[in-house]
Amino acid sequence: xxxxxQNLLQGCYEAELxxxxxxxxxxxxxxxxxxxxxxxxxxxxxxxxxxxxNGGQKPGWPDGKPFAVCLTHDVDAVSAYSLxxxxxxxxxxxxxxxxAFQKVKSLMGVGMDLASAGxxxxxxxxxxxxxxxxxxxxxxxAKSTFxxxxxxxxxxxxxxxxxxxxxxxxxxxxxxxxxxxEMIREIDRQGWEIGLHPSWYSFDDADELxxxxxxxxxxxxxxxVSIRQHYLHYDIRVTPxxxxxxxxxxxxxxxxNDNIGFRFGTCYPWHLYDLKAEEELPIMEIPLIIQDxxxxxxxxxxRLDEDTAFQYVKQxxxxxxxxxxxxxxxxxxxxxxxxxxxxVYLRSLEYFKEKNAWVGSVREVGERRKASFRNxx
Ligand SMILES: [Zn+2]
Numbered sequence: 060x061x062x063x064x065q066n067l068l069q070g071c072y073e074a075e076l077x078x079x080x081x082x083x084x085x086x087x088x089x090x091x092x093x094x095x096x097x098x099x100x101x102x103x104x105x106x107x108x109x110x111x112x113n114g115g116q117k118p119g120w121p122d123g124k125p126f127a128v129c130l131t132h133d134v135d136a137v138s139a140y141s142l143x144x145x146x147x148x149x150x151x152x153x154x155x156x157x158x159a160f161q162k163v164k165s166l167m168g169v170g171m172d173l174a175s176a177g178x179x180x181x182x183x184x185x186x187x188x189x190x191x192x193x194x195x196x197x198x199x200x201a202k203s204t205f206x207x208x209x210x211x212x213x214x215x216x217x218x219x220x221x222x223x224x225x226x227x228x229x230x231x232x233x234x235x236x237x238x239x240x241e242m243i244r245e246i247d248r249q250g251w252e253i254g255l256h257p258s259w260y261s262f263d264d265a266d267e268l269x270x271x272x273x274x275x276x277x278x279x280x281x282x283x284v285s286i287r288q289h290y291l292h293y294d295i296r297v298t299p300x301x302x303x304x305x306x307x308x309x310x311x312x313x314x315x316n317d318n319i320g321f322r323f324g325t326c327y328p329w330h331l332y333d334l335k336a337e338e339e340l341p342i343m344e345i346p347l348i349i350q351d352x353x354x355x356x357x358x359x360x361x362r363l364d365e366d367t368a369f370q371y372v373k374q375x376x377x378x379x380x381x382x383x384x385x386x387x388x389x390x391x392x393x394x395x396x397x398x399x400x401x402x403v404y405l406r407s408l409e410y411f412k413e414k415n416a417w418v419g420s421v422r423e424v425g426e427r428r429k430a431s432f433r434n435x436x
Contacts, residue, residue, distance in 0.1 A: 064106045067324055069332035070295035087291055090318040101320035107327055107382035117383030119431050124417035126380045129345055129387040129424045130203035133256050136393040137224045137239055139186045147223040185396045187231035199408045201418035206256035206287045213274035215267055218259035226278045240278040252420035254285035262288055263297045268305035284308040285421040291316055299331035303342040309425040314347025317360040326384030328428040343425050350389040355400050365399040372407045385424055
């Protein structure tokens, strides 16, 4: 079968191949539903390769660097031992519990949370090490994007997988006790980007997204331009237009939860397409290529060990380097407690430095690409 690259980038194949039971409740269809997967093309940016073969120019990166790396973090949890956050999660589970058994299970969980809080009350929270991400990235001369959730009270309809922290909750950043809002402001002040990580049900609702964006912007004190949907919960038929209507300039949702690779055959940022209105949108996609959980979660996805995961990072980075594109990585800050996950991140940063990559946040990559934009297809 010949794959038309223009149709691929516009999302036509993805829309056609949606599973028959696709609904707002369903986890998004992953790599096995992708048009490129049966042909074994997920690990090659085939659209970019063809574009260059036809005389296209590689995107330019600062100082003549051969390719770009975009570093991102979805902040799904801010504390490991917060009783308040655990109880909010339990109350959401109770609201969603269908059977009496599930309700009893949630109530038993409350007891476990209380016991756990008692045990950990004197201990330092292992997630309160956000400054380590900044330090590791600074050593590579890089900055990243932290996608924060807008706070539970900013979300109208809740899903049991949604985050549970509030922006007024306490954390420790760089040995200082502060609120999540204060930490967000400090990360921003140091030059890192803050983006929005909205709720599960926001993917088709521009008003809800505007509300959640407004909540995080109020905490931050200025505009937010980048977004990534929680759980990559996204519908190619509606979400691009909804993101655009809510005022976002850059999205970085379009990758996989259970695999790595090039979901749209490209690692060049491109303008998303509104399939209903049949028009190009102002919002630009900086596609997600490698997610930590897809590689390293022992229960789902690729289930890799540290060394094998790092080999995959190198293989994909080489494919990106060949076409001079952007390698976007997602590492969740709450996985810093897993030494192998953290180690793959540090080894990857070191490798990108050796490869002389230009490393930046979603906004920086988007702005750079806009300055020399040439649509591919
Ligand atoms: Zn998330």
